[in-house]
Amino acid sequence: MKPGNLTRIITILAILFFYLPIIVVVVFSFNSSKSPEWTGFSLKWYYQLFTSSGYIWRTFLNSMIVGVSSSIVSVVLGTLGAISMYLGSKKFRQVMWTTTYIPFTIPDIIIGVSLLIFFTTLNVRLSLFTIFIAHVTFSMPYTMMIVLTRLHDFDKSIIEAAYDLGATKSVALRKVIVPVAMPGIIAAFFMAFTLSIDDFVITFFVAGPSSTTLPLQIFSMVRFGISPVINAISTLLLLGTIFMSVALRRYVRYII
Amino acid sequence: MTSKHERDEVLSSGSGYEKYGSIYLIWLVIFFVIPVIVILAYSFLTRDYQGGIILKFSLQGYKDIFNLNYLTVFIRTVIISFISAAICILIAVPVSYYIVYSKLKNFLLLLVIIPFWTNSLIRIYAWIFILGNNGLINQLLLNSGIVNSYVKFIYNNAAVLLILVYTYLPFAILPLFSSIERLEKQLFEAAMDLGCTKRQVFFKVLLPNIKQGIVSAFVFVFIPALGTYAVPELVGGKNSRLIGNEIARQLTIARNWPAAAAISSILLILTIIAVIVFIYGGEKRETR
Numbered sequence: 001m002k003p004g005n006l007t008r009i010i011t012i013l014a015i016l017f018f019y020l021p022i023i024v025v026v027v028f029s030f031n032s033s034k035s036p037e038w039t040g041f042s043l044k045w046y047y048q049l050f051t052s053s054g055y056i057w058r059t060f061l062n063s064m065i066v067g068v069s070s071s072i073v074s075v076v077l078g079t080l081g082a083i084s085m086y087l088g089s090k091k092f093r094q095v096m097w098t099t100t101y102i103p104f105t106i107p108d109i110i111i112g113v114s115l116l117i118f119f120t121t122l123n124v125r126l127s128l129f130t131i132f133i134a135h136v137t138f139s140m141p142y143t144m145m146i147v148l149t150r151l152h153d154f155d156k157s158i159i160e161a162a163y164d165l166g167a168t169k170s171v172a173l174r175k176v177i178v179p180v181a182m183p184g185i186i187a188a189f190f191m192a193f194t195l196s197i198d199d200f201v202i203t204f205f206v207a208g209p210s211s212t213t214l215p216l217q218i219f220s221m222v223r224f225g226i227s228p229v230i231n232a233i234s235t236l237l238l239l240g241t242i243f244m245s246v247a248l249r250r251y252v253r254y255i256i
Numbered sequence: 257m258t259s260k261h262e263r264d265e266v267l268s269s270g271s272g273y274e275k276y277g278s279i280y281l282i283w284l285v286i287f288f289v290i291p292v293i294v295i296l297a298y299s300f301l302t303r304d305y306q307g308g309i310i311l312k313f314s315l316q317g318y319k320d321i322f323n324l325n326y327l328t329v330f331i332r333t334v335i336i337s338f339i340s341a342a343i344c345i346l347i348a349v350p351v352s353y354y355i356v357y358s359k360l361k362n363f364l365l366l367l368v369i370i371p372f373w374t375n376s377l378i379r380i381y382a383w384i385f386i387l388g389n390n391g392l393i394n395q396l397l398l399n400s401g402i403v404n405s406y407v408k409f410i411y412n413n414a415a416v417l418l419i420l421v422y423t424y425l426p427f428a429i430l431p432l433f434s435s436i437e438r439l440e441k442q443l444f445e446a447a448m449d450l451g452c453t454k455r456q457v458f459f460k461v462l463l464p465n466i467k468q469g470i471v472s473a474f475v476f477v478f479i480p481a482l483g484t485y486a487v488p489e490l491v492g493g494k495n496s497r498l499i500g501n502e503i504a505r506q507l508t509i510a511r512n513w514p515a516a517a518a519i520s521s522i523l524l525i526l527t528i529i530a531v532i533v534f535i536y537g538g539e540k541r542e543t544r
Contacts, residue, residue, distance in 0.1 A: 011351045015367055110295070110523060115287065116507070
């Protein structure tokens with residue numbers, strides 16, 4: 001049955017609702033005036049962003065350091081978790097499922113507050129390292145689920161076949177399980193990276209004074225009000241997001 | 257064959273593959289389970305005015321919450337989260353239904369996924385840029401002489417609601433999309449053949465069959481909305497502070513950690529109740 005006109009109109013309106021505000025921000029990043037009235041095309045806000053905004057780039061660098069390191073660790077641990085969940089005993093699977101599902105469900109702010117209190121109680125100084133720990137913690141359930149979904153797309157009989165053909169456990173792992181999981185592992189890495197780069201709330205609580213990330217920087221800039229430099233940052237981040245979304249579009253369903 | 261034994265071992269339970277997952281489990285226990293337990297414990301301890309706590313049992317954290325009249329904040333948070341989840345569902349059901357049967361399915365799905373991945377601060381900023389006191393619309397109104405001073409469009413509950421819906425709508429569309437996509441197309445054809453109108457197909461065939469998807473979509477919006485911090489902080493007014501803002505305020509400004517822990521514990525309990533009511537109240541979710 002073809003959906004009626006009403007659903008079409010609602011869909012078009014929803015898409016406009018998603019994109020109009022973003023398009024306005026992108027357009028005004030090229031405005032020559034500081035205030036939001038169009039006075040002519042200019043690249044001066046990008047120029048300002050690239051030449052005299054060192055503090056913003058330092059926060060970007062922090063975000064990249066945490067993003068890359070936390071997603072590597074998150075993917076390695078998540079993949080091992082997924083393999084154990086795929087092949088482990090039923091009881092073990094239930095423990096894994098519960099431990100994965102709870103951090104997945106509860107609001108981010110609880111993860112942030114609990115880690116802040118935890119680190120402070122143990123006298124751990126807040127730094128990029130504490131952000132790294134927090135990011136691995138909240139992204140691991142995602143990486144585990146993505147790799148697991150990928151493994152579930154395959155019949156377990158390929159592993160039985162590997163054993164029947166004389167493979168040992170470690171050979172089966174290296175030559176069969178990991179190659180099969182590879183597309184999931186790659187997707188999981190990009191997903192963890194994106195989650196890390198985007199995170200605000202959890203980072204807000206576990207960041208120290210000298211470990212500001214890009215989202216924290218944007219937050220404090222937005223708080224001061226509108227500025228075309230934020231429009232320029234938004235436009236660049238949006239380009240990155242579009243690229244990621246196209247690359248990851250098949251895998252988004254794995255987490256829903 | 258040496259591997260015959262291993263093969264049987266793998267296919268039976270207790271295959272030894274559990275050890276691969278042990279680091280994953282240990283990590284989550286240390287950095288998630290224990291910290292959450294610590295929060296629950298902190299909510300029953302005594303406040304140290306330097307920040308932090310003194311190891312002495314006390315209910316002062318919870319008393320402080322009631323003295324500060326946080327009940328309104330809790331009720332407001334639940335109501336705003338509920339309304340935004342309901343609005344998201346109302347929009348998401350027709351949208352995902354349309355996308356599933358559209359010729360442009362993959363493209364439209366991508367258009368939903370892009371905002372899903374876009375940094376939420378940027379998406380909040382877009383609305384501040386348009387509706388803020390110095391924003392685009394106010395600039396237009398002032399320049400055209402319609403108003404003499406700016407109109408306050410944001411910094412109220414309506415703005416919080418609007419931007420929560422804007423932020424979380426993709427979270428509602430994606431699970432509904434998967435649940436509608438899983439339905440057999442013939443189901444609708446059969447209903448039409450038996451004389452159902454389009455409206456009847458929508459309400460009597462589609463909706464009952466995607467009940468579980470609706471529940472998931474609701475939870476995906478409702479729970480993050482309960483813990484939202486940035487949205488009310490950036491576009492809310494004095495009377496739109498939510499649980500998230502109060503947790504942050506108690507932690508950073510008031511430095512009353514037992515109170516912050518108590519609010520967090522109540523938020524945690526609200527979340528657990530929501531999960532039980534919405535997920536286990538419906539059908540049991542498949543755990544693979």
